Amino acid sequence: MSGLYITIEGLDGSGKTTQLDALARWLTDAGHTVAATREPGGTEVGVLVRDIVLHHRGDIAPRAEALLYAADRAHHIATKVRPALERGEVVIQDRYIDSSVAFQGAGRVLGADEVRRLSEWATGGLYPQLTVLLDLDPSVARQRIDAAQKVFDRIEAEAIDFSVRVRAAYLEMADAEPERWLVLDATLPADELAAAIRERVTDLLRTSGTVGTAG
Template sequence: MNAGRGLWITLEGGDGSGKTTQAALLDEWLRAQGLQTLRTREPGGSEVGVLIRDIVLHHRGDIAPRAEALLYAADRAHHVATVVDPALDRGEVVIQDRYLDSSVAYQGAGRVLDPAEVRSLSLWATGGALPDLTILLDLDSAAARRRLDSADKPFDRLEAEQGEFHVRVRAAFLALAAAEPERFLVIDAAQDPAVIAEMVRARVAPLLD
């Protein structure tokens, strides 16, 4: 960790890949070492983001793909400016569920928009901000669907998309990780959560020095 600046870790992956579980385990481990942490998410990590989250995930009507991408970018711009950057300036470890890679995967590949344009939009919205580490929890789309089905809760707009959509999303995540191996840690999310947590800790530990 840079002096006076915190550490920014994002978790990515398809719906049902276990991001929430791993974020909680990582947060617990870091706090046990006396570090100040902030857990947050996109969309919905700010008051403005809560409103946008309700629109993009729970609006009953259709949302044009470009409008959806713009809404996510708007949430991201406000979230980074008002939540993430201040926490990093305080020297905290930010553990974030989803960031711009999700937009590239879901709105770019999933909605069949131009992934480069979607990424550029988010980079513009955040002034080029990128996390120190991105943990990609990779899970076969069929296995992810089984996990979602077993959760016994209503699907949001993205979870409810057909199988082909989620196959495109997974492929896009893996392509992003292959293009930036220095930023990504790719983990097979079919493994036991405790095993995954140990792999995450092994990668995070050197970043804390």
């Protein structure tokens, strides 16, 4: 594959959408073909899964939730992400495997290794060349969500200790694989964050011609 695969991770309220949009605009202006997407919800099937996992009014068993995310991911990678990478496009994605490891593996206490293996099987082991983590204290993330005056989805409505486990899992993954991760303080001004991301992406565009795989 000749494309570049970038994912953006973090707690809800960390500013992922803002940074994804800024990076997509910058790359497009520089002449790159960009595919901006998200999980869940990056395909028609994903929209249906997103409604179930985030807005279903009843309980969803944690293992069922993890399987729903993996099913969406399998379809999303096969029908949208891999084809875009094969065309040489830059794919920028809001959430990927690392989200499931953090939210279902740690947040739901299902186990990081089990959840990762499930997603690796679903995607054929596809990993991004760069994962940006917008790191944010859970209490600050909750304040931002509250300030937005929105109706909480199922994940946002979880107690603060859930988000504490998620954040810790993210930081542990980033520490274990620093060559793939770029960890940024999400309390910094948006333009400073965007500049730091652009600097790392510029380096990748100069040196990278293939997409990473597991193992």
